Amino acid sequence: MIAVKKLLEIHILKDDKFQKEVTFLMDLKHPNIVRFIGYCAESRWEVLQVNGKKYVMVEMPRRLLCFEYLHNKSLDKYISAESYGLGWHMRYKIIRGIS
Structure with a gap:
C-alpha cells in the first residue's frame, strides 16, 4: 500500500524545481522518515475563458508524489x-x- 500526495495546482513547482525535489526525495534515506516510492508528472491542456470574453489554452500540470504508507x-x-x-x-x- 502507498500514500499519494497530490500537489495543488497553485503549489506546483516548475519542471526543473520539481525534478530537483524528486531527486532529493529519491536520495533521502533515514529510518525516521517515510520512504519515497515514486512520482507522476503529467500535463493536460484545457480551454479557459478569460474575463468572460476570449478563450485561451492553458497547460494544467498534475504532480503526484508516492510514499510508503504508514498506518x-x-x-x-x-x-x-x-x-x-x-x-x-x-x-x-x-x-x-x-x-
Missing part, C-alpha cells in the same frame, strides 16, 4: 496535537531524531 497519523499531527500530551522537550527529541 498511523502523520508526524506533524502527532507532535502538534495537545491531546497527545507531549512536552516541548519530547517534541524536540522527536524532531531532532529525524534531522
Whole structure:
C-alpha cells in the first residue's frame, strides 16, 4: 500500500524545481522518515475563458508524489496535537531524531 500526495495546482513547482525535489526525495534515506516510492508528472491542456470574453489554452500540470504508507497519523499531527500530551522537550527529541 502507498500514500499519494497530490500537489495543488497553485503549489506546483516548475519542471526543473520539481525534478530537483524528486531527486532529493529519491536520495533521502533515514529510518525516521517515510520512504519515497515514486512520482507522476503529467500535463493536460484545457480551454479557459478569460474575463468572460476570449478563450485561451492553458497547460494544467498534475504532480503526484508516492510514499510508503504508514498506518498511523502523520508526524506533524502527532507532535502538534495537545491531546497527545507531549512536552516541548519530547517534541524536540522527536524532531531532532529525524534531522
